[in-house]
Amino acid sequence: MIADFKNKKILIISPHPDDLEIGMGGTAFILSKKNQIYHIICTNGSGSTNEFSSKEVLIQKRKDESKQSNNFLKVKESKIYKIDHIKNNKNKLEFIKLFKKDIKKIRPDILFCTHPKLDNHPTHRKISREIMKIINKNKIKIFYYQVWGCFNKFNYYVDISKVVEKKKKMINFHKSQTSYKDYVQGIIGLNKYHAVFNNIKKDDEAYIEVFI
Numbered sequence: 001m002i003a004d005f006k007n008k009k010i011l012i013i014s015p016h017p018d019d020l021e022i023g024m025g026g027t028a029f030i031l032s033k034k035n036q037i038y039h040i041i042c043t044n045g046s047g048s049t050n051e052f053s054s055k056e057v058l059i060q061k062r063k064d065e066s067k068q069s070n071n072f073l074k075v076k077e078s079k080i081y082k083i084d085h086i087k088n089n090k091n092k093l094e095f096i097k098l099f100k101k102d103i104k105k106i107r108p109d110i111l112f113c114t115h116p117k118l119d120n121h122p123t124h125r126k127i128s129r130e131i132m133k134i135i136n137k138n139k140i141k142i143f144y145y146q147v148w149g150c151f152n153k154f155n156y157y158v159d160i161s162k163v164v165e166k167k168k169k170m171i172n173f174h175k176s177q178t179s180y181k182d183y184v185q186g187i188i189g190l191n192k193y194h195a196v197f198n199n200i201k202k203d204d205e206a207y208i209e210v211f212i
């Protein structure tokens, strides 16, 4: 069902610069062929482990990595908000202001974001909750993708077996992150897990991304 979307404006929300790639890189790659993809990255990613000389260097690195990945995905438009985190009210209000402006401009048909309750990362939940307060759910179809944590039950899935190498490549653009955590093995393993334990396909090559 998700993989069949055509001629839609699809907005994908990443709380941090690498969430799209980890959570739904395969699906995004498939969707990018027949739809317009918009990508909003809500924070600059400066809160992650920093192996560089300063916060500014890390921010620039993550910006460059995202640019490479967004170019590879051929997104119509991507943005990274210049916000470190949304832990305080000032930053939260800044995020709300920026997002309200962008959602009005983009007017997506479909929106993908992290889950407001089931994701284990507090920033992922918080950003998703704020977005749900802002958007008109009658006009925009919403799907949640998984990053930190595994959905035990899901409503939709996309077979990403044919594009799994593209997904790996997209995650690997984020070298500042993969250098200290093996995100590729972790998430591709989870994509495999979902396929195997839900008996999606007999073919043991299947990898799926799941959505609520």
Ligand SMILES: [Zn+2]
Residues within 6 Å of the ligand: 015, 016, 017, 018, 019, 121, 124, 147
């Ligand atoms: Zn994240």
